[in-house]
Structures are given as structure tokens and as C-alpha cells.
Amino acid sequence: MRGLGKYLLWVYAGLVMMFLLIPIVYTIVFSFNDSRRTNIVWRGFTFDNWLTVCNAQDVCSAFGNSVLIAGVSTVLATAMGTAIAIALVRYRFRFRQATTLLLFLPMATPEVVLGAGLAAQFLQIGAQKGLVTIIIAHTMFCISFVVVTVRARVAVLDPALEEAGRDLYGSPFQVFWRVTFPLLLPGITAAALLSFALSFDDFIITNFNAGPEMTFPRFVYTAAARGIPAEANVIASAVFFAAIALVLVSQVRAALKRRRLAIS
Amino acid sequence: MAFGAFQSSAPPGAPVASAQVQRKSPVALWLLLPGVLYLVLFFVTPLFSLVITSFEEPVPGGFMGEFQTGFRWENYVEVVSTYFSHIGRSFLYASLATIFALLLGYPIAYVIGVKLRRYPLAQALSLVLLIAPFFISFLLRTLAWKQIFSDEGFVVATLKTFQLIPSDAYLTGTPFSVVFGLTYMFLPFMALPIYTTLEKLDLRFVEAGGDLYANPFTVFRKITFPLSLPGVISGTLLTFIPATGDYINASRDFLGATDTAMMGNVIEANFLVLQNFPAAAALSLILMASILVLVTIYTRRSGTDELL
Amino acid sequence: MGSESSAKQFAEAGADLSLVGVSKRFPGFTAIDDLTLKVPAGSFFALLGPSGCGKTTTLRLVAGLEEPTEGKILIGEKDVTDTKAYQRPVNTVFQSYALFPHMTIFENVLFGLKRRKIRDADKLATDALALVELAHVAHRKPAQLSGGQQQRVALARAVVNRPALLLLDEPLGALDLKLRRQMQLELKDIQSEVGLTFLHVTHDQEEAMTMADTVAVMNEGRIEQMGAPEELYESPKTVFVATFLGQSNLFVGTVSGSGSEVITVSASGNELRVPVERAVAHRGEVTVGIRPEKVSLHVTKPTLTASQTMIGPGHVTDASFSGVSTQYLVEVPGLGEITVFAQNMSRGDHARLGDEVYLSWDIEHAFGLADAPPPSARFVSDTDTASVAVQEREKLEAELGEF
Numbered sequence: 001m002r003g004l005g006k007y008l009l010w011v012y013a014g015l016v017m018m019f020l021l022i023p024i025v026y027t028i029v030f031s032f033n034d035s036r037r038t039n040i041v042w043r044g045f046t047f048d049n050w051l052t053v054c055n056a057q058d059v060c061s062a063f064g065n066s067v068l069i070a071g072v073s074t075v076l077a078t079a080m081g082t083a084i085a086i087a088l089v090r091y092r093f094r095f096r097q098a099t100t101l102l103l104f105l106p107m108a109t110p111e112v113v114l115g116a117g118l119a120a121q122f123l124q125i126g127a128q129k130g131l132v133t134i135i136i137a138h139t140m141f142c143i144s145f146v147v148v149t150v151r152a153r154v155a156v157l158d159p160a161l162e163e164a165g166r167d168l169y170g171s172p173f174q175v176f177w178r179v180t181f182p183l184l185l186p187g188i189t190a191a192a193l194l195s196f197a198l199s200f201d202d203f204i205i206t207n208f209n210a211g212p213e214m215t216f217p218r219f220v221y222t223a224a225a226r227g228i229p230a231e232a233n234v235i236a237s238a239v240f241f242a243a244i245a246l247v248l249v250s251q252v253r254a255a256l257k258r259r260r261l262a263i264s
Numbered sequence: 265m266a267f268g269a270f271q272s273s274a275p276p277g278a279p280v281a282s283a284q285v286q287r288k289s290p291v292a293l294w295l296l297l298p299g300v301l302y303l304v305l306f307f308v309t310p311l312f313s314l315v316i317t318s319f320e321e322p323v324p325g326g327f328m329g330e331f332q333t334g335f336r337w338e339n340y341v342e343v344v345s346t347y348f349s350h351i352g353r354s355f356l357y358a359s360l361a362t363i364f365a366l367l368l369g370y371p372i373a374y375v376i377g378v379k380l381r382r383y384p385l386a387q388a389l390s391l392v393l394l395i396a397p398f399f400i401s402f403l404l405r406t407l408a409w410k411q412i413f414s415d416e417g418f419v420v421a422t423l424k425t426f427q428l429i430p431s432d433a434y435l436t437g438t439p440f441s442v443v444f445g446l447t448y449m450f451l452p453f454m455a456l457p458i459y460t461t462l463e464k465l466d467l468r469f470v471e472a473g474g475d476l477y478a479n480p481f482t483v484f485r486k487i488t489f490p491l492s493l494p495g496v497i498s499g500t501l502l503t504f505i506p507a508t509g510d511y512i513n514a515s516r517d518f519l520g521a522t523d524t525a526m527m528g529n530v531i532e533a534n535f536l537v538l539q540n541f542p543a544a545a546a547l548s549l550i551l552m553a554s555i556l557v558l559v560t561i562y563t564r565r566s567g568t569d570e571l572l
Numbered sequence: 573m574g575s576e577s578s579a580k581q582f583a584e585a586g587a588d589l590s591l592v593g594v595s596k597r598f599p600g601f602t603a604i605d606d607l608t609l610k611v612p613a614g615s616f617f618a619l620l621g622p623s624g625c626g627k628t629t630t631l632r633l634v635a636g637l638e639e640p641t642e643g644k645i646l647i648g649e650k651d652v653t654d655t656k657a658y659q660r661p662v663n664t665v666f667q668s669y670a671l672f673p674h675m676t677i678f679e680n681v682l683f684g685l686k687r688r689k690i691r692d693a694d695k696l697a698t699d700a701l702a703l704v705e706l707a708h709v710a711h712r713k714p715a716q717l718s719g720g721q722q723q724r725v726a727l728a729r730a731v732v733n734r735p736a737l738l739l740l741d742e743p744l745g746a747l748d749l750k751l752r753r754q755m756q757l758e759l760k761d762i763q764s765e766v767g768l769t770f771l772h773v774t775h776d777q778e779e780a781m782t783m784a785d786t787v788a789v790m791n792e793g794r795i796e797q798m799g800a801p802e803e804l805y806e807s808p809k810t811v812f813v814a815t816f817l818g819q820s821n822l823f824v825g826t827v828s829g830s831g832s833e834v835i836t837v838s839a840s841g842n843e844l845r846v847p848v849e850r851a852v853a854h855r856g857e858v859t860v861g862i863r864p865e866k867v868s869l870h871v872t873k874p875t876l877t878a879s880q881t882m883i884g885p886g887h888v889t890d891a892s893f894s895g896v897s898t899q900y901l902v903e904v905p906g907l908g909e910i911t912v913f914a915q916n917m918s919r920g921d922h923a924r925l926g927d928e929v930y931l932s933w934d935i936e937h938a939f940g941l942a943d944a945p946p947p948s949a950r951f952v953s954d955t956d957t958a959s960v961a962v963q964e965r966e967k968l969e970a971e972l973g974e975f
Contacts, residue, residue, distance in 0.1 A: 009379070204510075
């Protein structure tokens with residue numbers, strides 16, 4: 001009886017893991033489907049979709065828009081978010097509670113509300129919806145996530161290091177650039193990647209605030225009714241592999257670095 | 265969400281951080297100003313826009329989509345009476361999805377965070393697999409389930425062969441598929457926070473429990489679960505809140521049908537299609553208010569204050 | 573601009589440090605209260621005190637990492653109170669070393685030189701590393717060095733800038749005994765070789781006394797007494813100094829007579845004499861103290877010379893043999909438990925538990941203090957980690973005991 005119970009947990013966890021991965025495998029597999037316009041029934045294995053991915057209807061331009069929007073939003077959100085994170089940890093200021101609440105609320109608000117709110121505002125001021133409004137929206141909801149991520153990193157940064165920098169004749173800018181920033185870089189990078197991923201994959205807020213331009217998720221949504229081309233699967237799979245590769249590379253590098261420091 | 269967000273360890277070789285002495289300096293203002301101003305402009309003000317919009321009234325004799333500022337509080341009444349079932353359905357589906365996500369997510373978080381501690385490579389690999397879903401568009405993942413559950417798919421065919429479901433039944437477009445989709449989508453959001461708290465769990469507490477004659481079930485109930493509560497709370501909030509407002513899963517093109525429509529679908533329809541902005545705004549605010557109320561009650565009773 | 577240029581050049585030699593009426597208040601408590609201090613150029617000065625006494629805060633004020641609420645700070649006659657840390661010709665060796673983990677040892681040592689755009693920085697850095705005998709690890713990262721090596725790098729990184737004043741914040745705390753002794757000697761050598769003014773902050777009295785020319789004992793934001801180590805030890809002026817530096821036997825009594833050379837204090841029926849110049853107060857209630865190693869133990873009533881005092885008889889309540897000496901606790905009626913350190917001059921010459929003994933000492937070793945020792949707490953608060961762990965376990969047991 002004891003033996004059975006011991007394995008139950010592992011089996012259960014394994015099943016859950018499989019459950020998580022099924023749609024991923026499905027999507028990747030169907031990127032190789034020899035489909036015509038729709039990609040519902042399996043017709044045969046082919047590399048064609050991968051080789052001629054941009055032939056399909058506007059998938060690549062949608063992808064390009066998504067990358068552009070994600071890039072710009074990431075830069076803006078990471079810059080503003082990092083500054084806030086440093087201020088939160090290192091400095092005393094009034095209205096700390098209010099600031100923390102302001103940062104937390106976007107993460108707690110459902111996307112429909114965020115999207116509808118911004119759209120309502122753009123409507124009221126008569127702004128034209130387009131790439132710019134999408135970028136504004138994405139930057140907004142990414143800031144909070146950047147703050148949370150970087151803040152964790154700033155909190156473990158020994159303040160004595162910055163003090164040593166000041167003690168050794170570093171002006172405030174020099175201390176930031178040569179001491180604080182390099183040490184925060186892993187956290188800032190993680191925040192930037194998180195922000196990029198959130199922006200790239202966002203649909204709901206984008207849908208409310210977009211003009212005629214397509215982003216990749218919007219493309220998928222509007223194509224869902226009539227059938228999504230396999231090329232969309234190709235792009236999604238490519239992004240997936242790139243992301244996994246990135247994570248694996250960073251993990252391997254970290255492990256090698258640990259080993260190198262331990263040996264010598 | 266990216267891997268790095270959940271890594272809590274300090275880099276190797278770093279000195280232990282001494283007590284944080286916070287300085288008072290004008291620099292803080294310059295650091296805070298851009299981000300705070302941005303959020304006030306593009307988060308706080310839109311909420312006010314929503315409030316104003318929700319009270320607007322149609323321009324007499326105007327086109328569809330033309331509204332003027334007013335104080336038509338009847339908007340709220342109309343919206344609640346028309347969409348009452350949608351509101352209820354949203355909270356029902358979201359609650360079910362949260363419960364299922366907890367039942368599925370806790371064990372896997374436990375296995376990765378506690379059981380795999382002795383095998384750091386397997387632990388890292390499992391963690392990557394846990395967050396892998398984030399790297400593929402969630403729309404495509406949801407569509408994948410739609411196709412897997414479609415009438416032509418092998419799941420439905422198998423179930424019908426074994427006569428587990430009636431021959432004219434369908435799986436897509438049902439409350440089952442919507443809740444299934446929601447559970448699937450938010451499972452990592454539930455599992456990851458639980459993982460981060462379990463990962464830090466000092467196993468000596470578990471050992472102490474065993475040493476003091478508690479069986480494994482009691483140890484879990486009295487020691488492990490209470491200690492993992494902060495993670496459970498974060499996970500629950502991170503799952504429930506977005507789930508109530510989701511409209512992808514319940515959308516007709518994905519896993520839903522017209523009779524499974526949730527609040528999100530209705531808000532989207534009113535805003536983008538019907539151009540009934542006041543209705544959409546009113547609904548959004550009702551959604552937001554209910555969530556805030558529920559969250560406040562929930563966190564008060566469970567006692568967390570470290571939200572960020 | 574003047575203070576900036578002084579930071580840009582090397583100090584010719586160490587400079588004077590003066591703190592005048594300095595106070596530092598934080599929201600909720602006062603760390604330093606009206607401190608006035610002068611450290612002469614080229615000396616090795618130690619700030620000694622228990623944790624929380626304000627010594628680290630003083631150091632940070634001198635370094636420029638904090639601003640004083642009141643008062644002035646002068647380095648070599650120049651008022652630096654309003655200058656920032658990077659403008660002062662002062663360098664710090666931090667308690668945690670604070671070596672930049674993302675730079676090599678060499679880059680760490682170069683840092684200060686580069687910021688001031690000193691010429692031949694590379695050569696100076698190499699020389700500094702040679703001084704601490706770590707030239708061979710210049711290309712490594714701090715995480716790859718041992719604690720002792722990191723400490724030496726921190727020292728090199730500070731010293732290479734030839735500051736007018738070098739501040740050391742308990743730099744030897746993390747080292748083991750042998751290494752600490754070694755570093756103490758090295759620090760002293762470097763200081764005399766380079767001629768800098770050192771300000772060393774520590775809670776370790778042995779460290780302060782072996783290394784410093786002048787020691788200031790700090791308690792609760794104030795300096796209790798300042799002077800050469802021997803002077804502080806042999807002639808303490810307050811109860812805190814008498815008990816923080818080494819141990820003291822203290823007797824509270826009233827002055828019953830005072831002459832030109834000696835005052836007599838009556839404590840529980842015993843007449844104790846203290847030389848006039850060694851007594852802070854000559855009237856009223858006074859505390860007389862004597863160091864345990866200055867007390868002689870006699871098994872039979874001794875004959876005294878004019879310069880000796882005797883108390884007793886008392887009986888031995890504890891005797892601990894520890895090689896070099898034997899520590900006795902002697903209960904004397906009216907005066908309490910007296911500690912005696914008797915050097916083991918010959919074998920077998922020890923008093924045993926319960927023996928009736930007499931205690932005597934030379935009057936010139938006694939000192940008179942103005943304040944009285946605080947009444948000892950009846951119940952020690954149960955807040956250390958061991959007792960908290962026990963309490964938590966008891967709670968857990970109670971909960972699980974239901975099953």
C-alpha cells in the first residue's frame with residue numbers, strides 16, 4: 001500500500017505535465033502538415049510551410065509588427081520599470097504605499113478592463129488607433145512586471161557595493177554605470193524578456209486598441225473563424241524553439257560559471 | 265512569464281546583503297517620475313474614462329456609436345439585467361477553473377519544488393517544461409484543444425466508440441470545453457507561485473513532523489500546506505482574476521458557443537461591434553469592482569499584505 | 573572646488589580628523605549624541621564599543637556615506653561636512669569587504685585610481701597588490717578568493733589611493749584567530765610604512781588595544797573615555813569602561829574620609845582606599861574598582877604594608893584552573909562575589925572550594941568611578957534563537973500531540 005502511494009504522486013505529476021505539453025506538440029506537429037487553406041485535418045508531412053513561410057497571407061507582416069511593438073514597448077517599460085524598482089528599494093520617499101498600489105493594480109485588473117479603458121480614452125480624445133496606441137497600451141501593462149522582476153534583484157544587491165563605489169571617488173552616475181547596472185543586468189534582462197514575451201503574445205488589450213494593422217495574435221484570432229494557415233504554426237513553433245534555446249543556453253552558462261568558480 | 269522572474273537565488277559569490285538603509289534624496293523623485301506619470305496617464309485616467317463613458321447617453325437622433333456625456337445611471341441597470349447570466353457564468357467558470365488548476369497545479373509544483381530537489385538537472389528541466397506553454401501563442405494552444413475535441417477528432421470518436429458519451433454529443437462549445445480551456449490556460453499561473461514557495465520550504469519542518477508521529481497526510485495538512493499558503497494565494501489570484509475577464513476560451517471561434525458567453529465576450533461585442541460604449545464601460549467597471557471586492561475579502565481572510 | 577582637488581591628489585601624509593559636536597539622529601532613535609573627537613595625523617585610532625553604540629555610524633559620517641544632523645567634520649583643517657563621499661580624501665575598508673563581484677581583483681584595485689584619472693594607475697595597482705602579497709591572483713574574481721585574501725584585496729583597494737584618512741569597519745571580524753593575528757600585525761606595518769591616519773572601528777577590545785595608539789570607548793552614541801590603551805585599562809573613569817575593557821570587581825560605597833593623597837571609601841563595613849588622582853569623585857557615593865589580576869589570595873590573614881588594602885575573610889565558591897592562571901570566585905560578606913585571577917606561580921599552591929581566604933591588593937591599582945553599576949536584570953529575556961526554537965518546537969508538539 002505504501003509503495004503504491006509513493007508512485008501515485010509522480011504518475012499524477014507526469015500526467016499533468018503531459019497535459020500541459022499536448023497543445024504545444026500539436027501545434028508544432030501541425031506546422032508540418034501539408035495543408036491547403038485550413039490546417040484542421042492531417043494530410044501529410046511536409047517542410048514546405050517552413051521553407052515558404054512568408055508566402056502565406058500576411059503572416060509575416062503581422063509577425064513583424066508584433067516584433068516591432070514588443071521591441072519598443074520592452075525598451076520603454078524596462079527603462080521606466082528599472083528606475084522605479086531602484087527607487088523602491090534604495091530610497092525613502094513619501095506616498096510609498098500609493099506607488100506600490102499603483103504598480104500592483106494593472107497586474108490585478110482583467111485585460112478586458114484595461115483594454116476597454118484605454119480604448120475609451122483614445123476615443124474621447126479622438127486619437128487614431130494604430131501601432132502607436134498599441135505600443136502605448138503594451139508599455140503600460142509591462143511596467144509593473146518589470147518592477148516586480150528587477151526589484152527582486154535590487155533587493156539582493158548589497159548596498160555596501162554602491163557605497164564602496166562612492167567611497168572610491170565614483171560620482172553618482174559612475175557608480176550607477178559601473179557598479180549598479182552591471183550587477184543588475186541579469187535581472188534587467190529577465191525583465192526585458194518577460195516584457196517582450198507578454199507584449200508579443202498579447203491579444204485582448206491589443207484587440208481593443210488596434211487600428212488596421214495586424215499583430216500576430218490578432219492575425220490568429222481573425223483567422224480562427226475561417227481556418228488558420230499552417231504558416232502561423234510555423235512562426236509560433238519557431239518562436240517557441242528560439243525561446244527554449246535561449247532559456248537552455250542561459251541555464252547552461254550559469255551552470256558552467258558556477259562550476260568554474262567552484263574549481264579555481 | 266520568463267524563467268528569470270521566478271528565480272529567487274542570489275548569484276554565487278555575492279556577499280550577503282547588509283541591512284537596507286534607505287536614503288532620502290531628490291534622486292528618488294526623478295527615478296519614479298517617468299513610470300508613475302506614465303501609469304497615471306495610461307492606467308488611472310483610462311479608468312476615469314471608463315466611468316465617464318459608462319454614464320453616457322445616446323445622442324438623440326444620432327448614429328450608432330454616437331454618445332454624449334451625461335449621467336445615465338440606467339446604463340448599469342440595463343447591463344446587469346441583460347447580462348446577468350453572463351456575469352454569473354464568468355464567476356462560475358473562473359471559480360471552477362481555479363479549483364481545477366489548484367488540484368492539478370499543486371501536485372506538480374510539489375513534485376518539482378520538493379521531490380526533485382535532489383536532482384537539480386531534472387528540476388531545471390521540469391521547470392522549463394512548466395513554463396514552455398508561455399512560449400507558444402495561447403491562441404494557437406486553445407485552437408489545438410478545439411481541434412483535439414472537435415467532432416472529427418479522435419478523442420470524441422474514441423469516447424463515442426466506448427459509448428462513454430451519447431452518439432450525438434459534442435465536446436466543443438460546451439461549458440466543459442470552456443472550463444477545460446480556462447484551466448489549461450492558467451495552470452502555469454497557479455503552479456509557478458506555489459512552486460516558488462515550496463522550493464524554499466525547509467524540509468526539516470516536514471522531518472520534524474514525521475519525527476513527532478504524524479503520518480504523511482497530516483504532515484501535509486498541518487505543515488506543508490500552511491507554509492505554502494502565500495504561494496497558493498498568489499496562484500489563486502493570478503488565475504481567478506484573468507479568468508473572469510477572459511473571452512478567448514468562451515468565444516465561438518474557439519472553445520465556446522453562444523450560450524457559454526462570458527462577460528469578456530459581451531464587453532468585446534458591445535465595444536467593438538455594437539459600438540455600445542456605455543454598456544461595455546459599465547460592464548467593465550462592474551467586473552473590476554467585483555474582483556476588487558472578492559480579492560480584498562480573500563486576502564484579508566488569508567492574511568497577505570505583500571502584494572508586490 | 574577645494575575639497576575636490578584634495579581628493580584628486582594623493583595626501584602627502586595622513587591628516588588630522590576632527591569631529592565637532594556631531595549628532596546623528598534617525599527617525600526613532602539617536603545614533604550619535606554631541607560627539608567631539610580629534611584624531612591626530614599619522615596615528616592609529618580605534619573606536620571601541622558594543623554593537624549599536626554608534627561607532628559604525630561615526631565611521632560612515634567621516635566617510636561621507638551619511639550626513640550629520642548637527643555638527644562639523646574637518647579633515648586636515650578643511651570643513652568637509654557638506655561634501656559627498658566621492659569628494660573626500662577618505663577611503664574605507666568595509667566589514668563585508670564589498671569587493672565588486674563582476675570585476676577582477678586588479679580592476680577592483682584600479683577603480684578609485686581610474687575615477688580620479690591618476691596617471692600610471694596600472695603600476696600603482698600592481699604595487700598595491702604586491703604590498704598585500706596578492707599579485708598572483710590579480711586576474712581572478714573575488715568569489716574565487718578566500719576570506720583572508722578578500723580582506724587583503726579590500727585593504728589594497730583602499731590604500732592604493734593614498735587617502736589622508738583610512739577607515740576600517742571591523743575588517744577582521746570574519747577571519748579566524750590565526751589569520752586575524754597575522755592581519756593585525758600587517759595592518760600595523762602598512763600603517764607605519766605608508767604613514768596614513770587609520771581609524772579602526774571594532775567591538776573586539778583585544779584588537780583595539782593591540783593595534784591602536786589611542787582608543788576611544790563608545791557607548792550609546794557617546795564617548796565614555798579616550799586615551800592610550802594602557803591608560804584606559806589601568807585607569808578607567810566609568811563603570812562601562814571598567815567592565816567593557818577586561819573585567820573589574822566593583823564596590824559601591826560612600827566617601828568616609830579624604831586626605832591629600834588618598835580617599836577612603838566605606839563599603840559595607842570595609843574601608844577601601846583609592847589614590848586621589850585615580851578617583852574621579854572625592855565626595856558622596858563612589859564606586860571603587862580593582863582588576864581581578866591585581867588581587868592576591870591569602871589562605872591565612874596577611875600582614876599588610878601601608879600601601880595595601882585587605883578585605884575578608886571570605887570563602888571560595890569556585891576555582892577554575894586554566895593552565896596559566898586559576899580563576900577564583902570568592903564570596904565576601906557584604907561585598908558580594910569577587911573575581912580573582914591568580915597566576916599559577918608554583919604547583920599545588922591553590923585554594924580549594926570552601927576555603928576561608930583573605931584578599932589584598934595594592935592601593936595604587938584601585939580606581940574610583942563616579943557612576944554606579946546598573947542593577948542586574950532578574951530575568952534574562954528569552955529572545956535568543958535557541959530559546960525561540962525551543963518555544964516553536966513546543967508549539968508544534970502541542971499541535972501534533974492532538975493525534
